[in-house]
Amino acid sequence: MGIIVCLDSVVKTQDIPHFSSxxxxxxxxxxxxxxxxxxxxxxxxxxxxxxxxxxxxxxxxDVLLCEYNSLGSMIWxxxxxxxxxxxxxxxxxxxxxxxIYMVGRxxxxxxxxxxxxxxxxxxxxxNLQRNITWGGEYSDVGYDIKCDSNFIYICGYTNSFxxxxxxxxxxxxxxYLLEWDKIxxxxxxxxxxxxxxxNSNNIFITGKSNLHLVLIS
Numbered sequence: 316m317g318i319i320v321c322l323d324s325v326v327k328t329q330d331i332p333h334f335s336s337x338x339x340x341x342x343x344x345x346x347x348x349x350x351x352x353x354x355x356x357x358x359x360x361x362x363x364x365x366x367x368x369x370x371x372x373x374x375x376x377d378v379l380l381c382e383y384n385s386l387g388s389m390i391w392x393x394x395x396x397x398x399x400x401x402x403x404x405x406x407x408x409x410x411x412x413x414x415i416y417m418v419g420r421x422x423x424x425x426x427x428x429x430x431x432x433x434x435x436x437x438x439x440x441x442n443l444q445r446n447i448t449w450g451g452e453y454s455d456v457g458y459d460i461k462c463d464s465n466f467i468y469i470c471g472y473t474n475s476f477x478x479x480x481x482x483x484x485x486x487x488x489x490x491y492l493l494e495w496d497k498i499x500x501x502x503x504x505x506x507x508x509x510x511x512x513x514n515s516n517n518i519f520i521t522g523k524s525n526l527h528l529v530l531i532s
Contacts, residue, residue, distance in 0.1 A: 349366060379393075395446070414437065451476055455475050469486075469487075481498050499520075
């Protein structure tokens with residue numbers, strides 16, 4: 316397995332009423348048990364890919380971050396993790412500072428070896444700026460992250476501060492201080508998978524509540 320990064324251009328063939336795709340380039344990260352999770356492009360057309368890479372020396376997964384230029388050449392890659400499994404799910408870029416934010420779950424740095432939500436921040440050269448965890452003695456996972464010029468928003472679920480899995484929303488400022496955390500709960504399982512913020516600073520979360528789709532504002 317590996318991470319594949321590619322760009323496609325649209326090609327229309329004569330007399331055929333449909334479009335087909337052609338790869339401009341591709342890159343295979345030649346490491347066993349590597350999984351790509353998310354990809355994003357910045358204003359300079361650089362491409363950032365995140366995923367998980369298996370570290371055979373400790374028999375656990377680490378977080379992987381790679382930067383490519385628009386021609387498909389890898390500029391740099393870096394990894395983060397501890398002695399246990401650490402999984403990343405999604406990333407976003409602060410368009411003002413160009414910092415890269417990632418969120419997921421860490422057992423290496425969780426309370427008592429349980430999964431906690433982590434927030435990682437890197438600069439555009441691949442240097443780690445900050446790593447933060449949030450959680451308790453049970454499983455807490457971050458599934459999505461969005462940022463604006465001033466704040467970072469995370470959604471996922473917490474099992475540490477409720478009687479069952481409940482949706483959690485975290486708001487950090489760009490100094491990485493927690494502004495607030497909010498929990499949405501029912502008597503059943505609630506998980507937040509997606510978050511969005513509009514220009515009026517309204518926050519929207521989608522996920523599941525007792526196996527039903529839920530949208531919260």
